Amino acid sequence: xxxxxxxxxxxxxxxxxxxxxxxxxxxxxxxxxxxxxxxxxxxxxxxxxxxxxxxxxxxxxxxxxxxxxxxxxxxxxxxxxxxxxxxxxxxxxxxxxxxxxxxxxxxxxxxxxxxxxxxxxxxxxxxxxxxxxxxxxxxxxxxxxxxxxxxxxxxxxxxxxxxxxxxxxxxxxxxxxxxxxxxxxxxxxxxxxxxxxxxxxxxxxxxxxxxxxxxxxxxxxxxxxxxxxxxxxxxxxxxxxxxxxxxxxxxxxxxxxxxxxxxxxxxxxxxxxxxxxxxxxxxxxxxxxxxxxxxxxxxxxxxxxxxxxxxxxxxxxxxxxxxxxxxxxxxxxxxxxxxxxxxxxxx
Amino acid sequence: xxxxxxxxxxxxxxxxxxxxxxxxxxxxxxxxxxxxxxxxxxxxxxxxxxxxxxxxxxxxxxxxxxxxxxxxxxxxxxxxxxxxxxxxxxxxxxxxxxxxxxxxxxxxxxxxxxxxxxxxxxxxxxxxxxxxxxxxxxxxxxxxxxxxxxxxxxxxxxxxxxxxxxxxxxxxxxxxxxxxxxxxxxxxxxxxxxxxxxxxxxxxxxxxxxxxxxxxxxxxxxxxxxxxxxxxxxxxxxxxxxxxxxxxxxxxxxxxxxxxxxxxxxxxxxxxxxxxxxxxxxxxxxxxxxxxxxxxxxxxxxxxxxxxxxxxxxxxxxxxxxxxxxxxxxxxxxxxxxxxxxxxxxxxxxxxxxxxxxxxxxxxxxxxxxxxxxxxxxxxx
Numbered sequence: 020x021x022x023x024x025x026x027x028x029x030x031x032x033x034x035x036x037x038x039x040x041x042x043x044x045x046x047x048x049x050x051x052x053x054x055x056x057x058x059x060x061x062x063x064x065x066x067x068x069x070x071x072x073x074x075x076x077x078x079x080x081x082x083x084x085x086x087x088x089x090x091x092x093x094x095x096x097x098x099x100x101x102x103x104x105x106x107x108x109x110x111x112x113x114x115x116x117x118x119x120x121x122x123x124x125x126x127x128x129x130x131x132x133x134x135x136x137x138x139x140x141x142x143x144x145x146x147x148x149x150x151x152x153x154x155x156x157x158x159x160x161x162x163x164x165x166x167x168x169x170x171x172x173x174x175x176x177x178x179x180x181x182x183x184x185x186x187x188x189x190x191x192x193x194x195x196x197x198x199x200x201x202x203x204x205x206x207x208x209x210x211x212x213x214x215x216x217x218x219x220x221x222x223x224x225x226x227x228x229x230x231x232x233x234x235x236x237x238x239x240x241x242x243x244x245x246x247x248x249x250x251x252x253x254x255x256x257x258x259x260x261x262x263x264x265x266x267x268x269x270x271x272x273x274x275x276x277x278x279x280x281x282x283x284x285x286x287x288x289x290x291x292x293x294x295x296x297x298x299x300x301x302x303x304x305x306x307x308x309x310x311x312x313x314x315x316x317x318x319x320x321x322x323x324x325x326x327x328x329x330x331x332x333x334x335x336x337x338x339x340x341x342x343x344x345x346x347x348x349x350x351x352x353x354x355x356x357x358x359x360x361x362x363x364x365x366x
Numbered sequence: 367x368x369x370x371x372x373x374x375x376x377x378x379x380x381x382x383x384x385x386x387x388x389x390x391x392x393x394x395x396x397x398x399x400x401x402x403x404x405x406x407x408x409x410x411x412x413x414x415x416x417x418x419x420x421x422x423x424x425x426x427x428x429x430x431x432x433x434x435x436x437x438x439x440x441x442x443x444x445x446x447x448x449x450x451x452x453x454x455x456x457x458x459x460x461x462x463x464x465x466x467x468x469x470x471x472x473x474x475x476x477x478x479x480x481x482x483x484x485x486x487x488x489x490x491x492x493x494x495x496x497x498x499x500x501x502x503x504x505x506x507x508x509x510x511x512x513x514x515x516x517x518x519x520x521x522x523x524x525x526x527x528x529x530x531x532x533x534x535x536x537x538x539x540x541x542x543x544x545x546x547x548x549x550x551x552x553x554x555x556x557x558x559x560x561x562x563x564x565x566x567x568x569x570x571x572x573x574x575x576x577x578x579x580x581x582x583x584x585x586x587x588x589x590x591x592x593x594x595x596x597x598x599x600x601x602x603x604x605x606x607x608x609x610x611x612x613x614x615x616x617x618x619x620x621x622x623x624x625x626x627x628x629x630x631x632x633x634x635x636x637x638x639x640x641x642x643x644x645x646x647x648x649x650x651x652x653x654x655x656x657x658x659x660x661x662x663x664x665x666x667x668x669x670x671x672x673x674x675x676x677x678x679x680x681x682x683x684x685x686x687x688x689x690x691x692x693x694x695x696x697x698x699x700x701x702x703x704x705x706x707x708x709x710x711x712x713x714x715x716x717x718x719x720x721x722x723x724x725x726x727x728x729x730x731x732x733x734x735x736x737x738x739x740x741x742x743x744x745x746x747x
Contacts, residue, residue, distance in 0.1 A: 068465055072458045172576060176545065185733055186500065186547045187477050206461075208454070277454045277482070283577075284452040284478055318455075322462050326445035332419070 025353065026306075030299075033349040034313075037342040044337055050328055059338075062323030063316030074207050077315030079104075081214030081307055082269035083293025085221060086142060088302040089262035090156070092225065093255050094238040095149060099142055099160030100266045101290025102167035107138035107267025108274045109171055112179070112281040115193030115274070126197045130271050138267015139260040141167070146259030150252040168286050175282055189282035199276040208276035210269070215308060217265055222304040224261075234258050266290060295339065299346045314339065410470065410654045412436065412647070413463035414446035415456060417476035417604075418579065424605035425578075428625040429475045429499070432643025442651050445469065452478035460487050464494050470654060471495040473647070477502075488512045495660055497650065501732075503662050515646055515664040517672035518726050520556035521697050522639035523600075524704055525675050525690045526621040527560020529636045530598040531568055532686030533619050534561070539570040540591035542601040542609050544578045546745045548734045550602045553639075555738040556704055557600060557621075562740050564689065571596060572743030578604040588612035598636070610635070619681070626676045637690070638676035645671045667726055668697045711736040712743075 042052045063073050086100035111134040118126045141163065148154040174180075179190035199209045225231035233254055237244040245251055269289065278284055296314055300306035321335040414433040416426040426448065437444040445467050450459050456479050463469040470493075474484055477500045488496045488509045501516035530539055539561055543550045558570040571594070573587040580603070588599055588609050600621035601609040607630060613620035614631035622628070622638025646664065653660050666672040675694070678687055696702035703725060707718035717736050718724070724731050735745055 062462075068461070072462065075454050075458060186549050187481075188545065188547065206457075273453070279482055282478070287451040287453045319458065322447050322450075322459050323466070325447045326413075326463070326467055332447070332449040 025356070026301075029349050029352055029356075030346060033346045034342065036349075037338070037345040040341050040345070041338045045334075048330070050330070055324065055328060055330075058323050058327055059317070059320040059335075062320030069316075069319060071206050072319040073312060073316040074211055075315075076318050077311040078208070078210040078214045079269045079273065079289040080293050080296050080311040080314060081218050082210075082265045082272070083290045084296035084300065084307045084311060085217065085265035085293075085304060086138075086262040086290070087294045087297035088300065088304060088307060089221065089225075089234075089265075090142070090146065090255075090259050091297065091302045092238045093234045093258045094241060095146065095156045095255065095259065097142060097145060097156055097160045097259065097262065098294050099145055099163050099263070099290070100269075100293045101286065101288070102160070102164035103138040103141045103263040103266035104270040104273070104290045105164075105167040105171050105286050106141045106270065107134035108270030108285045109167075109174065109281055110134060110137035110267075111271035111274050112190050112193060115197050116179070116191050119194040119197065123196045126193075127199065127275060130193070130197070130275055131268065134267040134271025134274075135264040136267070138270060139264035141267070142263025143256050143260040145263075146256040150255050164290070171281065171285060172283070179281065181280070184282075187282060189280045192280045193274065195279070197275065198279060199272065208272070210272035210276050213268060213272060214311070217268065218304045218308050221261065221265070225304060230254070230257075266293070295343055299343060301350070317342075409441055409443045410651050411468050412442060412444045412651065413460070413467060413469035413472045414444065415450050415459055415463075415472070415474040415476070415479065416446065416448045417450060417452060417478070418448065420446070420448045422605040423607040423610075423627055423630065424603070424624040426475070426604070428641040429473070429643055431625065432641070432647045433473075435644035436647040436651050439648070439651060441655060443467075450476075452476060452483070454483075456483045457487050460484075460496070461491075464491055469494065471497060471650065471660075473497050473499065475499045484512060485509070495654075497660070501663070501665060505662065510662070513660060513662040513664070515672075517641060517646075517665065517670075518667035519639050519641065519673045520552045520704070521667040521702075521726070522673050522675045523553045523623075524556040524560040525694055525697075526600060526637055526639055527557040527562075528564055528690045528693055529678070529682060529686045530557070530600070530619070530621055531561035531564030532683060532689060533636055533681070534565075534568065534598050536595045536597045537565060537568045538594070538596045539568060540588070540596040540599045541570050541572045541741075541743075542584055542587045542591075542599065542603065543572060543574050544580075544603045545576060546574055546735075548732055551734045551737060551745065552731060553602050554741060555734070555736075558738055558740050559704055560693075563693075566740075568740065570741045570743075572737070572741055574743075575603065581605075581608045584608045585612050589616065592616035592618055600638075606638075622676050628676060628679060631679075633679075633681070635676075635679040636682055637678050640674050640676055642671055642674045665727070668694065669700060705731060710739040712739050712741045714739075 045052045045055045062069055064070060083100040083104055086103055087097055090097040111130040114130045114133040115126060118129055145156050145160045148159050149156040175188050175190050180188050181191045201208050233249050237251055237254060273285055296307055296310050300310040317335050317339055321332055324330045324334050325332060416429055418426040420430040421427055433444050433446050436442055447459050450456050460472050463472055480498050480502050484496050484498055488511050492511055496512045498514050501514045503512055503514035541554050554572055561568045571591060575583040584603060585608050591599060598619040599609055599613040601623055606623045606627055610620050610627045610630045614634050619634045619636050620631055621636050625640055628635040703723050705718060706723040708720040709718040711717040737745060
């Protein structure tokens with residue numbers, strides 16, 4: 020319980036502290052601090068319209084954050100979410116195009132499978148390179164992003180190109196029947212449900228299964244894990260696969276719920292934003308949900324700030340950056356505050 | 367700082383917080399944000415959306431300058447957003463402008479905003495006009511409240527070519543382009559044709575960078591072209607800043623694109639092809655104010671004032687100016703035909719047979735997939 024309190028109180032305090040620093044910037048730029056903060060709140064969470072705006076932006080971040088968060092639990096810093104998302108979206112498109120005409124439920128399920136498998140394989144390769152060849156996983160996953168984007172560009176400018184898309188080269192469409200719909204009468208697409216379910220599921224796997232415990236053990240002390248007989252290599256590769264699978268699913272959702280065909284819009288930076296979410300959430304799949312919503316909200320409020328105060332888009336990037344740094348720095352406080360220690364258990 | 371939303375002055379407080387949280391619970395009950403707000407003064411409300419930063423010295427800045435011009439009219443309220451990706455986020459931006467700012471007309475300026483984002487959003491807001499920069503609107507397929515506007519910018523690009531043809535000493539020009547799509551190929555061809563109208567021996571080297579904003583590759587290409595003895599550079603990427611600055615640093619000439627880059631290269635800047643969105647946006651605002659129907663398709667070139675040339679740089683010779691101005695005059699009176707046969711492509715094949723003429727508005731030109739004789743490069747990226 021004390022641990023839980025600590026993990027709520029410290030990020031909250033960090034958030035408040037970041038807002039204070041941010042207020043300094045706003046005041047310096049000559050704007051009314053309270054009005055700007057109120058506008059951020061209004062743009063992110065102030066109405067049902069804003070909530071939809073926020074949730075739509077948060078949905079892909081939940082999945083791409085898992086691509087960094089899961090491998091990080093086993094001690095690997097992977098930043099290849101963007102590439103896995105592109106590959107997942109591309110393979111899902113290929114599947115959708117080739118199965119177009121069959122029953123939509125079958126097509127959509129197949130697209131999801133191919134997104135998950137290809138994205139998973141993409142990051143599993145990073146894990147394998149690390150385990151068998153000792154290739155630095157951060158570098159290899161970053162470079163794989165560029166390879167994924169190059170493959171995407173190659174295919175949409177060549178083999179997959181729909182000749183009708185003259186000035187915005189795109190693949191053939193997957194067909195309207197095979198698109199994912201929105202949730203009820205809202206404008207939020209089904210991707211949000213996928214994000215919530217997958218985060219919950221992976222939280223369960225991490226916290227409540229032997230497999231999850233083994234992963235944390237590898238991350239905690241890889242020698243100890245080896246000595247206790249864990250199949251470290253296999254576990255690392257499986258973890259990477261799961262992370263990549265989540266990002267691949269995000270790619271599939273971008274195609275099936277938003278674009279309907281593959282083009283350069285698939286590579287919109289969600290993979291990189293997911294890294295930020297994973298770090299702030301301290302690699303906890305459940306914490307990813309509120310953090311993704313917070314970040315989605317900040318992004319959603321950018322529009323209102325620009326339109327109402329003539330502030331540049333960079334304003335919300337500054338806020339994002341401040342929050343990121345303060346929350347990372349606040350990691351040093353864990354376990355040092357007496358308020359959160361069980362009574363009678365003084366150091 | 368006046369700041370209003372459709373609910374009036376923003377007032378931070380607990381009540382708003384509770385309202386926001388309870389809105390989550392009311393999810394199933396309401397869709398959207400209710401009716402568009404009533405505005406005290408009947409201003410023309412316009413929303414502009416850019417895919418990149420407002421100050422990119424290029425495509426986005428050109429639109430921002432147009433927006434800034436229309437915003438100076440006291441009967442117009444113009445709002446804008448930068449760095450909006452071509453994803454569901456642009457749908458949300460458009461809806462915010464409509465629901466929160468009461469925008470009557472939206473200008474999503476990036477090509478990739480059209481399909482599916484504008485096409486998906488427009489039917490939901492039949493009273494709002496969605497005007498897309500790019501010329502994709504098709505009467506048979508697309509909603510009535512969607513439209514396109516675009517300019518034949520290859521006309522001023524041709525003029526840049528004429529000036530470059532006069533100024534080049536080596537007879538070698540360089541074109542740094544994003545991807546080989548019809549629009550880009552047409553600019554490369556027009557530039558080359560303009561230069562070769564001065565000196566038929568001139569060649570244009572083309573490098574495709576593979577993306578609209580690849581500053582590192584653009585700088586590499588510019589440097590390598592300077593090394594090869596190319597002495598006039600131009601480009602078709604989102605922001606010509608890097609190419610223009612690199613050319614200046616290497617002591618060679620350059621022609622701008624999208625907007626005026628002369629401040630970036632005070633010595634070597636010759637001229638450039640620019641959009642004149644100020645005129646286009648003010649025209650639209652006036653149509654809305656007077657209640658005139660808005661045409662679904664607006665296109666034009668130098669004659670219609672949708673595109674223009676940047677002022678000549680200080681090194682441009684009188685002869686070059688005279689020649690370019692003479693051609694400009696022909697563009698203005700409609701007698702200038704750039705694409706007429708016989709014209710060969712750069713593989714030696716006949717691209718336009720003798721006797722065939724394609725005037726500027728000809729739809730055939732819009733699927734251009736070849737490079738004209740004199741261009742060194744291929745249409746494969």
